[in-house]
Amino acid sequence: MKLAFVILIPFLFFVSCSQQTSVPEPDYTKYVDPFIGAAEYGHCFPGACVPFGLIQVGSETGNGGWEYCSGYQSTDSTINGFTQDRLNGTGCPDLGDLLMLPFTGEKPEVFKSTINKKTETASPGYYAVQLTDFNIDAEMTATPHVALHRYKYPAGEKTSLLVDFQSSQCSSQNQLHAHVQDAEVNFEGDKMITGYSNTSVWLNRTYYYVIEFNKPIIKKELLPNRSENEKAPRYVLEFDLGSDEELMIKVALSSTGVEGAKANLAKEKSDWNFETTIEKAKQSWNELLARVDVQGDNDKKTMFYTSMYRLFIQPNNIADVDKAPFYSTLSLWDTYRAAHPLYTILAPEKVDDFVHSMLHQYDNQGFLPIWALWGKETFCMIGNHAVPVIVDAYLKGFKGFDAERAFEAVKTSLTSDHQKSSWAVYDKYGYYPFDVVKEESVSRTMESAYDDYCAAQFAKVLGKEDDYMFFLERSNYWKNLIDPETKLARGKNSDGNWRTPFNSFSLSHAGTSGGDYTEGNAWQYTWHVQHDVDGLIDLLGGKENFTTKLDSLFEMEESSEGTGFVLDVTGLIGQYAHGNEPSHHVAYLYALAGKPWRTQELLHEIVKTKYINKIDGLCGNDDCGQMSAWYIFTNLGFYPVNPCGGEYILGAPQLPKAIVNLPNGKTFTVEAKNFSDENIYVKSVELNDKPYNKLSISHEEVMNGGTLMFEMGNVK
Known part of the structure; x- marks a missing residue:
């Protein structure tokens, strides 16, 4: 009996100490403010x-x-x-x-x-x-x-x-x-x-x-x-x-x-x-929210975790309990750019089900969703940006869906007409002529060319050579609308004549005003070549001319000349409109044209002035998490300029440190050495303690875990 007592006392002491020293799980929800963006343009709730x-x-x-x-x-x-x-x-x-x-x-x-x-x-x-x-x-x-x-x-x-x-x-x-x-x-x-x-x-x-x-x-x-x-x-x-x-x-x-x-x-x-x-x-x-642990002051934490919160509100599972998930509220014209690539890092367990849901809607309506609500098509926007989402998932190794079935859906969606496509016209002219397609002819051409590029990459990895060549050729159609005189994306009619007169600042929006662009103008849509930045640089006369043109975009007068409903074109820096998605990758183009310091300056300005910890702190609609996804990526120091295939262009971290807790038990840490509001330029980069001189980091490198170290300074 004495022996039992002697053994029991240390055990109880151990249990008592364990209970006293247990550390409660962090509460990240305390940094979420659902009121941010619930005024003016944000349209949050x-x-x-x-x-x-x-x-x-x-x-x-x-x-x-x-x-x-x-x-x-x-x-x-x-x-x-x-x-x-x-x-x-x-x-x-x-x-x-x-x-x-x-x-x-x-x-x-x-x-x-x-x-x-x-x-x-x-x-x-x-x-x-x-x-x-x-x-x-x-x-x-x-x-x-x-x-x-x-x-x-x-x-x-x-x-x-x-x-x-x-x-x-x-x-x-x-x-x-x-x-x-x-x-x-x-x-x-x-x-x-x-x-x-x-x-x-x-x-x-x-x-x-x-x-x-x-x-x-x-x-x-x-x-x-x-x-x-x-x-x-x-x-x-x-x-x-x-x-x-x-x-x-x-x-x-x-x-x-x-x-x-x-x-x-x-x-x-x-x-x-x-x-x-x-x-x-x-x-x-x-x-x-615990999947990213960030350091920084209270404002930075509030904006970061509120952005994560907005990201995960949707897509919404409209299936009943105990049924296979069916995700809708797919604002794909917005979310293919950064939200869906971010899900592949922060919520990879959802990605296959997202793809299954898109394929389910394809089965019901004969083409992949464009802007889906309650499992139905709204036809609200243009392009078919379920395509890059599906292809990006497959190229990143998500194989929980039938690739052949998925490619069939991609190919059919990009070759069979529906309300927002006229493929015979597109193929006949190599662009959408504004006298044949009365609305958004330039934007529809630019966005369709990107979808074609993604389809080509899918065909290539599946060994479909004929399909690869077909979609690869179409992915170059955007070049037919770059006007060599103005160096801008400009409407062209079926006779091959440029739209005249041409006002490069005139905004337009589908369904309300006609015009050649979607919620934008020529200055905003010229850069919509996410898959072929080098090709755009060449057409604009080389890197120096390219960056000079970019300078004009950011430095010209902040004016809006609307021909209809253009309330979505907000958050202006010059003619750059951060409040609307076609501009979201543009600041990163400087890095690809040899001037990463300019990208770093702009990212600092956008984060500081367009995302503010107050009720009206968003400069535009959050658009089902896309505005928030841009903020998250940019704070982590990289961004998917081409959101298909897993290449992230390096920018500059906007937080001193962030640890991404990956689903495989690994962590990917981004650290900004000498971080301050003055030290906005990147002096050097290391990946896992070795110099890293690339312009981008791959999805595979992120998911393998490790540490990406940016040394920051105040000299460009």
Whole structure:
């Protein structure tokens, strides 16, 4: 017995010491500020969500206009209510489904409330605000498919809730009451509502829902329609909360049916534990945010981890629980540039499923997605930039999909006509003539040439020589639109004549203004040759002439001469527009033309002036994580100018140190020796303690782990 006691005491001492010295896991969510970008151009939202989830629940402060693409502007002091899903940083509105507004007393003439901005708070997986008109504290959290609301009503007041099945984000006030095409609402007992709505805003889609309450409905009132166009009802529900004064609501969504929504609810949120749900959401965010550990001051950490947060909000898995993932909200015209290459480093476990989802949409519609929402095509943008995403994945070694099937989808998408392609015209002229293709002829040519390049690389590794030569030839079509006189990308008609008169500053946008460019002008699109920078340098007369032309881009007057809707062309430095994606690789072109110091200067300026730790701190739409991905890559010191194939051009790190925790247990560390706000130039680079004199680093080198050391200085 004495022996047992002697052994037990040291054991208990060891356990006690272990518990006392255990170090808690870092909480990276404390550096995330969901309000950054939630004003002006950013079109972000501060609602509750989990990574890649279907739900984004939070306040709707406005509807029916471009400024409310996400349903929220931080300068607003009133809300219409709380909706269950929305878009992150887009330039078009949709979603914003199932609006709810808790209220007390008699039915108000207008359903909205002022809010106490001092009480408004948000963190990954959580949102809260006080409705001052009704003295109600509202909180929200989320699982992938379920929104959980908690409303604290004042004691002794009549407890009511508006449930508006007609509401969703619309592009105009005229559309507010006309976008629902069909709807069904079923009260299943006194604690559950089920149904569906078919809406047509950006595209036609049907969502299904289950709404469950923790308290019984004691009275319901059907409100009169505001317009003969309304197809979905609005109800005011009344509850008896008893003594706890708290109403909780679970809203489960599905893209397949009510039974799918019920399955999502049963699997993800069978209980009513609000705090546990918040904690699980927080854990899911920390698991992803922990993949990069950065050093720097609080502003830098806040901007970096908020950017990571925005990156992982989408693509959104619209499949039901226990089904194969189907990722949509694919803003590919934006995200192929940096977001998808970044997923291959920071979330590689998702990449094969992203590709499967694109191939699934190809099976359904006959071509790869362009801008996909809820598994359908919006035809919003140009090119077919699922192609570089798929090819980049394959070239980086992602083999969890059928390569032959993927190549078939790539080839078909680039040879069979659909709404945004006319391949016979493209092949006949070697470009899109502006008198045949009335909108975006230059931009469509430039972007299609890049997709052709990617298809050629895919064909090459698969041993398809004829396809390789075909797509390689087409990848040079961009050269047919570089005007030798102005040295700019310029429209040309079917007779081979340049557009005259020609205003190189005139902005244009599809669907609203005609014109030869997509959300841009000749100065911004001339550099859109991501796959053949050397070829562009040659056409512009060599490196010196090339960089002189680049200097003009950045140094000329910051003017916007629009011929239509050009609100996306923001964040100007001269005619460089960082607020819009076609410009994102341009600062790195100096490095490829022999002037890396100029790239380093510009990166420092862009990071410092276009990404600021405040509500209106983004210079343009976040565009489903692309603006954020540029920031992350640039802070790490490299960027995919050509986002297909795994070559990252070196820039200059904008943080003193960052450790990328790779999925294979390795780490890749980027360190800036002598880092300061004055030391913006790179004096030398080492990889794993050996001099590194290349212009780029490969994906393989990053994923192998190691240390990339930049020695910084204040002399270029």
